[in-house]
Amino acid sequence: MPEVPPHKPSRGRLFRQYALLINALVGTLLLASAVLSLTFSYRESRDHLVALQFEQAQGAAARIEQYIAGIEQQIGWTALSGMNAGADPLEARRIDSLKLLRQVPAITEVAWLDAQGREQLRVSRLALDTQDQGLDRSAEPLFTEPAAGRVWRGPVSFRKQTEPYMTIARRAGPGRSGGVTVVEVNLKFVWDVVARIRPGHPDGGGLAYAVDQSGALIAHPDISLVLKQTNLRALPQVAASLAADAIDRPPGPAHVADAAGGVAVEDAQDLAGQPVLSAYARLEPLGWRVFVESPRSQTLAPVYASLQRLGLLLAAGLVISMMASAWLARTLVRPIRQLQDGAARLAAGDLDHRLTVATHDELEDLAGEFNRMAGELKGSYEGLERKVREHTAELAEALARQTATAEVLQVIGRSVADAGPVFAKILESCEQLIPDTVASLLDLVDGDRIVLADFRMRVTDNATAEVRAARDRRVRAGYPHPLRGSATEAALDAGRVVEFSDTLNGPDTPPQTREFALSAGYPFSLMVAPMRWEGRPIGSIGVVRYTLVPFRPKERELLQTFADQAAIAIQNARLFTETREALEQRTATTEVLQAISRSVADPQPVFEKILDHCERLFGSDQPGIFLVDDEGQLRVGAFRGPDRARVLASYPKPLGDTLSAVAIRAHRPVELADVLADPAAPAYLRTLAEQTGNFAVMVAPLIHAERAIGSIVVTRR
Template identity: 40%
Template sequence: MTISLHPDTPQARTLPSAARGSASDGAEESRIRVRLFTKYVALFVAVVAIALLANGLFEVFFYYREHKASLIRVQHEQAEAAAAKISQFVKEIENQLGWTTQLPWSAGSIEQRRFDALRLLRQVPAITELAQVDATGKERLRVSRLAMDAIDSGVDLSSNPKFTEAVAHKVYYGPVYFRRESEPYMTLALAGARKDAGVSIAEVNLKLIWDVVSQIRVGEHGHAYVVGPEGRLIAHPDISLVLRNTDMSGLAQVRAAQAGDGVMPDSLQEATNIQGQKVLTASAPIAPLGWTMFVELPVEEAYAALHASLERLAIVLLVASIFAVLAGIFLARRMVGPIQALRSGAERIGGGDFSQRISIRTGDELEGLADQFNDMGARLQESYATLERKVEQRTAELSESLQQQTATADVLKVISRSAFDLQMVLNTLVESAARLCDADEGTIFRPKDGVFYLAASCGLGAEQESHLRTFASVPERGSVVGRTLLDRKTVHVPDVQADPEFAPSSARRRSDVRTMLGVPLLREGAPIGVFVLTRHMVRPFSEKQIELAATFADQALIAIENARLFEEVQERTRELSRSLDDLRTAQDRLIQTEKLASLGQLTAGIAHEIKNPLNFVNNFSSVSTELIGELNETLRSAVLDDKTREDVDELTGMLKSNLEKVVQHGKRADSIVRNMLLHSREGSGEHRHVDINAVVEESLNLAYHGARAERPSFNVTLKRDLDPAAGAVNIYPQEITRVLLNLISNGFYASAKRKESAGDGFEPTLSATTRNLGGKVEIRIRDNGTGIPPEVKEKMFNPFFTTKPAGEGTGLGLSMSHDIVVKQHGGTIDVNTEPGAFTEFIITLPRKLAAGGTTGGKT
């Protein structure tokens, strides 16, 4: 491989901005070379190491599983073999003992049985003592290797388990015991087939079992042992553990084996032995005795081969890593050198030295890349001669382009600031959708008089756009627009020529459209437009493109709704402006009327004249408030830039502020008019006999629900003490109801005001009481509100006197109540109060109106 850099003739032309050969460039080259070199070396080492490590880990994993399974299997086989040998040992003794119980006691002499017993001792060395008991449980014969023989000893064994268990179960296996604390023994009793044959009891030396256990070799440090049904150790290579009568029931493997009839579950292959050492263990049941054979191998010894395999893997990985480092260094040097030559040559060519040539002889893609750089340098050198002329020409073009871009930027600013210019928004949306969805054409159709016309488009020719705008389309299944409108769902036609239902409209018959996508614009399930994207080639739209088109369609729907709502708001604003002018005129007239009014001289005609525009203003304010809220929620879901959103928030805030002022002044004017109407008339309706308790109850309910409607969070406790003897009273019911509503509402207002200052510990309460006073009836309305100061109490029944904030009252309520009770009904009204504690209004009404009393004629 040959790598060299050699420039051509010194006449090569360079750009004045080139800067080559500096110390900083050399440092940058060195840094890049070292970084690329290190990257390749590290990559090569990582590939080799990961491959070896993965292979080694897989081998170790499967070797571990297979090795462990093999060890457990061998241990199971050893345990089962040992258990079978012990079972066979016991079975043989049981078979040899069986022929001593075949004959009844009357069939032979004691000497003959003694002879048979001695012969059994010679044939079965494990039996050290044999006793024969007759059917009544009396010992008749005992022959022993270790003690004197006994004939007809008469020992009663009828209640001994050796006899009773043998008779009941035909065979009895006694517990293990140690004679002279040295050798293990057990008792084996066998009953004859005949009832009069008796029972033969043999004491069996279990040394053979210890020999079997001691001969089992499991690795170098493994061993086997036998455990009885109570968890006591029966046989173990360490006889001292057996002699100490060691309890093994505390070990997990012993408990698990006893629970599983001598077989441990697979989940307990690793456990802890009596010495606290981790071991692999297996078990097998010893069938006739209920014993369990265990075989154990220390875990360290079991996994020694695995540890050796890991060490070999580490050595191989280390050697392979060293080799990978060396190989990586070699390969990286061969790769980085040509790349550095390419970089240096490309930097000089990029600096303007078009005469620079790169010479690389590697015979691969790098050499081809160097040749391409050389060709590029040659072409640049050739084209540089005409560059100045082209620069001048291009400068003029750029100047013109700059003017176009400036104009475009101004248009974009107008679009960003005109979010409610529907046509501009629709054009922007359809252009963006066509560009992002890789469509050749984009159109939006909107309805008008039962047909759909072109509302916005991009990519259409002038003639095609003219046709679509001239000929409005009627929804038909033949066109994609009609199918989308009729089905009210997205319609995607991959190839219109292959679609049997497609029948292009007259406006599209000369177009070369092949693929079409239609997305409906639905408002409350009804179509208000169609968003259409088309392609001139058969290229179906992807799922993502269809979703993106649906998103643009949603934005178009939001824009249409925004424009509609904005137009409605503008129209309502104009109406509001006119209504405000009427309201100002009415307020001026009302102020003049209020100044001239005195003690009932207010005319109902003026009040009625004001009432009509006032009702319109109040109703319009309520509708406009809901409309502004709906507009604000819609605009929040629209995609607007920050400037447009600020303008929209400013506009809606201004409208909302104006409406709040209108509502405030409307309430004040409505209160003034209502009090004028009430104060201007001497009575209302006809007087008649009514149940005064029913009037009080109805007034309480009306006032309570009205207060809760205005302030849902306010709760007041109502108390009633209505005297059944109050009975019927001849009154004007509507007028007295107005008085009670006024007093109860004032009580609610005072209680709420005290609640605000007192906090959660205060419970607002209002009580209503009626009393029979013979020819009169007394009504008391009491609240626990803020009370009335003495200076206010003196003036409270004067006309136009009020303590409420401006805009919340006119001061006619108590004055009107005083006139209704005193002047109209001939009663009295008084107040008992304590500031900060309570207020109680006391009304007395005569049961009958005076013959010359005031009338209830309507004004």
């Protein structure tokens, strides 16, 4: 019995599996606990911070409401002016208006409208006082609303495009006869309210600001933003608060969904685009909003610190679990290694060896099964050797076929772009594996004819190089030949391997094959396998031998396998070529787009890049770009080639006399394969071809919004 070299067992693999499994279980539990703890901690901290900011926003909103309400109360006592019967009413109102301006600095202008809505008095800090102008304002809301007994608060406006103002109007007496008092309030004073709010860490960058119902900034710690009339509607939190009015939702924290009656805005950010925690409160009945925000990185710093501590605890837990799992895994693996060592001796051929494992469990039962198996193997080993000898020859033949198939596949893998090396390897394998093969041919279908892709002839005699070359020329001279009546057509029609044991005298020999046998002067056997791809005929592989005997079934199977591999190689080469061409076109398009983005103001670099790719992709020797000017003249935008001076000298010219006009009218590229031979060629192109040599030309129109811009021209000689 031959001695089999012992197999070297892999030490530690089972130990590693047990250790990794235990570590994975413990680590997963620790990690899940850490993730849950961190998630809840993060949410609680975030909700708390947003709720706190919401309270600050509500407090600021309440102070602003009180501030506006105080101004309205101050306006209210001006109604007493009209009740003094002993004095001039208009003069009394003027004096009271001056007092109001002095007592309320935010009011910059006071006007009084009589009961008919005509302006009788205006006292201003910013303009000259007027009296008895009689300007009719009865149709304006600032009169109609107070006349109906309601206080009217106008929208925020910017006086002379600078500071924000708001108009407040109310009755100037107990009834409609008292008229209406209208004041202009400078909202710059609201800045004091929001400037005092510093949410979060004192140095963390938190702030508060107020916007009106359109998102325009009313108050901000940076007063310059207010004076610039900044509109914050684009900020997610402001947009969400304005949308809340549209769906009639209550105000609240703008970062947590429905927390304290708020609206969800998970992507709140400041003017610099940095993420923030944001909450807002709405001022009733003004419709304004006060936002309180703080940077997320500062407000959530305690959460990040908690994450670091949790990571350290997780690492410590993993270290402890690794130590415990190593001890446990080693205890489990020790008896298994005994079984492994005994099994290795059995595998090495020591069938007299018996395993001894005393664990009183399933492992001991497994050792008994190994011992029983060793006895059975010893009894059947001699019969196995006999069967191996019987199948050696068959296996050697099958191995040779598999090796040849694998080698062909390797060549396919190395030669994706070129099927030629694959053809050569296949024909070489046919000669080696199909006995008595004297020639092998690989034909391709080209429409209704057959072309020779490759062929190979075995040197069976002492023929000289000249004789072998003559044979080579004789074979090649027979191509191309018609598909009809050929052995390739017979194989493609049958959809399987066909064979002709006697091509000279056989009744089923195709006409062309019989004609070739007659010209050769001797009969031969021929086997042909069809090549198809997705039902489409590609060609065939044929082998020739002089012995007039049928081919074996395995030889037919092998030839069909080679045919299928050849079809794969052809398809790979085609796909590679198509992919490479598509990639080159896409690369060219990308480079032109890059040139466009780099040269927005000057199209000339773009023209030059387009001409570069016209030369490379079309093989053009004289590409050019021509543009149509406002007068309908065609002029040269860019041109390359040996005739550049001649072309530049012949332009500009009328568009209607050019091939560019034909392409523009047709809205598609126009091609002349032979300028001198094509009767449709314009006279100027025919003259140029006679002077410089004939050429082919293709013109693509440049059209934008149905307007002709010009054309791209490529020529090739």
